[in-house]
Amino acid sequence: MTARTRRVVNRVMGGLTALAAGLVILPLLLIFGFLLFQGASAVNVDFFTHLPKPVGEDGGGMANAIIGSLILVGLAACLGLPIGILGGVYLAESRDRRMPWLVRFLADVLNGVPSIVIGIFAYALVVLPMRRFSALAGAVALAVIMLPIVVRTSEELVRLVPSSLREAALALGIPEWKVILRVVLPTARAGIITGVMVAVARVAGETAPLLFTAFGNRFWHQGLDQPIAALPLQIFAYAIAPYDDWHRQAWAGALVLIGMVFIVSLAARVATRGRFSGVR
Amino acid sequence: MASTAIRTGGTAGRLSLPPLVEARAARSNLGDRIFRTVLRLAAGAVLLLVLALAGEMARTAWPAMQKFGARFLVTSTWDPVAEQFGALPFVYGTLLSSLLAMLIAVPLGIGAAVFLAELAPQWIRPPIAFLVELVAAVPSVVYGLWGIFVLAPLMRTWIQPFLGSTLGFLPLFQGPPYGVGMLTAGIILAIMVVPFITAVSREVLLAVPNSQREAALALGATRWETTRLAVLRYGRSGLIGAGLLGLGRALGETMAVTMVIGNRPEVAISLFAPGYTMASVIANEFTEATSDLYLSALIEVGLLLFLVTVAVNGLARLLVWSVGGAVKVVRE
Numbered sequence: 001m002t003a004r005t006r007r008v009v010n011r012v013m014g015g016l017t018a019l020a021a022g023l024v025i026l027p028l029l030l031i032f033g034f035l036l037f038q039g040a041s042a043v044n045v046d047f048f049t050h051l052p053k054p055v056g057e058d059g060g061g062m063a064n065a066i067i068g069s070l071i072l073v074g075l076a077a078c079l080g081l082p083i084g085i086l087g088g089v090y091l092a093e094s095r096d097r098r099m100p101w102l103v104r105f106l107a108d109v110l111n112g113v114p115s116i117v118i119g120i121f122a123y124a125l126v127v128l129p130m131r132r133f134s135a136l137a138g139a140v141a142l143a144v145i146m147l148p149i150v151v152r153t154s155e156e157l158v159r160l161v162p163s164s165l166r167e168a169a170l171a172l173g174i175p176e177w178k179v180i181l182r183v184v185l186p187t188a189r190a191g192i193i194t195g196v197m198v199a200v201a202r203v204a205g206e207t208a209p210l211l212f213t214a215f216g217n218r219f220w221h222q223g224l225d226q227p228i229a230a231l232p233l234q235i236f237a238y239a240i241a242p243y244d245d246w247h248r249q250a251w252a253g254a255l256v257l258i259g260m261v262f263i264v265s266l267a268a269r270v271a272t273r274g275r276f277s278g279v280r
Numbered sequence: 281m282a283s284t285a286i287r288t289g290g291t292a293g294r295l296s297l298p299p300l301v302e303a304r305a306a307r308s309n310l311g312d313r314i315f316r317t318v319l320r321l322a323a324g325a326v327l328l329l330v331l332a333l334a335g336e337m338a339r340t341a342w343p344a345m346q347k348f349g350a351r352f353l354v355t356s357t358w359d360p361v362a363e364q365f366g367a368l369p370f371v372y373g374t375l376l377s378s379l380l381a382m383l384i385a386v387p388l389g390i391g392a393a394v395f396l397a398e399l400a401p402q403w404i405r406p407p408i409a410f411l412v413e414l415v416a417a418v419p420s421v422v423y424g425l426w427g428i429f430v431l432a433p434l435m436r437t438w439i440q441p442f443l444g445s446t447l448g449f450l451p452l453f454q455g456p457p458y459g460v461g462m463l464t465a466g467i468i469l470a471i472m473v474v475p476f477i478t479a480v481s482r483e484v485l486l487a488v489p490n491s492q493r494e495a496a497l498a499l500g501a502t503r504w505e506t507t508r509l510a511v512l513r514y515g516r517s518g519l520i521g522a523g524l525l526g527l528g529r530a531l532g533e534t535m536a537v538t539m540v541i542g543n544r545p546e547v548a549i550s551l552f553a554p555g556y557t558m559a560s561v562i563a564n565e566f567t568e569a570t571s572d573l574y575l576s577a578l579i580e581v582g583l584l585l586f587l588v589t590v591a592v593n594g595l596a597r598l599l600v601w602s603v604g605g606a607v608k609v610v611r612e
Binding site for chain 2: 006007009010013014016017018019020021023024025027028030031034035038082083084086087089090091093094099100102103105106107108109110111112113114115116117118120121123124125144147148151175176177178180181201202204205206207208211212215232235236239240247250251254257258261262265269
């Protein structure tokens with residue numbers, strides 16, 4: 001090959017890969033554009049403060065679903081975060097040989113298990129014994145989805161804490177558990193918060209595992225042992241219904257949902273800007 | 281001076297610790313032991329969860345497994361009224377839609393990753409990488425909504441008639457253009473997994489040591505030749521792993537597919553025809569399952585899906601890990 005063809009090939013491949021990158025982010029622009037175009041008109045104060053109206057009546061909102069989603073995600077975080085963070089600390093600090101490898105591997109595998117399968121698990125674990133769909137079952141499903149993400153992120157960030165810090169504290173005679181709780185974890189805090197937010201953003205949009213655990217509800221929250229509304233569930237129900245009003249509401253709901261997810265993702269990014277460069 | 285130091289050091293070595301220190305050391309050891317047990321329990325929870333997942337599903341799927349055995353996989357009657365269940369159409373739909381998605385997503389994803397990690401000018405990399413992460417954060421149900429109201433009409437009025445008139449001699453592109461169907465599902469799946477494949481492939485490429493690139497550049501290779509000869513070849517197993525991770529995603533993706541695939545339990549050759557996937561039959565019918573056997577059959581479909589995704593993901597992780605240092609958290 002002559003030098004010129006090599007240069008041409010270089011250019012062409014640069015162009016093709018740039019095109020690929022453009023195509024990857026194109027759907028984001030298309031989807032976001034349509035959400036704004038279709039949904040913005042239906043997002044108003046009522047949307048955040050009112051219950052859904054019956055078919056045929058104008059107006060109404062998804063306030064119950066927004067609150068339901070917040071409750072579900074909050075409860076899931078209470079269940080999943082402590083275990084996840086401690087598990088991550090274990091992976092980073094443990095001196096065992098096989099166990100950490102196995103746990104890390106299983107966490108990654110669990111991360112890849114389809115969320116609907118996790119829903120079945122929560123159904124068998126919570127819904128069957130309780131004999132009813134409940135907010136609790138939904139939160140358990142979401143917590144299981146959160147767990148592996150939180151475990152792996154906390155591990156990464158605990159690993160990044162310089163060992164000189166640990167050694168300095170240990171040299172002062174402070175027991176290891178205190179070193180981890182008072183020195184290592186506070187140092188890694190910003191990064192761990194990011195990981196937590198990423199996990200929250202992920203589960204906030206989950207629909208499939210809630211279909212037969214949280215089930216959905218047309219009314220306000222009625223207790224953790226009762227079915228509860230969730231924004232993604234409501235969007236799904238409205239999207240597949242045959243009414244134009246409902247489709248508008250579904251677009252509005254999707255716009256609100258994606259807004260919430262993006263705000264959390266952006267906040268996570270801003271929270272760690274400049275620190276831990278190289279780790280996202 | 282020096283000799284004193286040595287002597288003191290020597291005596292200190294022989295000195296036993298005063299009783300007070302020993303007691304405190306023992307106490308902190310107890311604290312450490314408790315703390316370590318707590319950590320181990322937390323880590324054990326992950327292990328336990330995976331085992332419980334498998335066990336619980338196997339238990340609840342047992343009646344269906346016993347009743348239908350291997351017939352479950354090879355027959356295509358799905359008749360809840362007569363309690364006859366064969367999952368072939370769902371398995372077929374899952375495999376075909378994921379295959380379509382992979383055909384589109386793997387080249388695009390790896391291409392975009394090469395651009396982001398190797399060929400793009402430095403200043404453009406962070407914003408594009410950030411946008412890719414945002415695409416990956418869009419919830420499945422939003423893709424589904426967009427799929428129903430934007431993509432499906434587009435397929436029905438433009439893309440499917442066009443494919444039918446140009447490639448219609450192939451059985452794959454025959455039949456009426458419904459809009460919803462296998463092809464639409466494959467495309468929406470591709471859109472959903474491509475940012476994921478891009479992100480993992482980029483991690484893999486960034487984990488390739490710089491000495492590889494420097495060696496190729498020093499021999500006079502262009503950027504692309506460097507990428508092809510030194511980077512892609514080195515990261516090959518990791519890139520295959522990235523593709524498999526994407527496949528794992530596509531196999532289990534539920535909401536968006538359910539909303540655009542048409543939900544008809546049939547094995548059809550044409551890509552325009554509606555189909556059904558394992559995940560979407562669970563999503564649609566789980567709450568309507570009236571008899572225990574029906575529920576058990578649905579859970580068996582879930583168990584199959586679980587086993588397939590565990591196998592695909594396990595293999596993928598091992599491949600991604602094999603590219604040194606690439607043990608990074610893959611963010612959703």
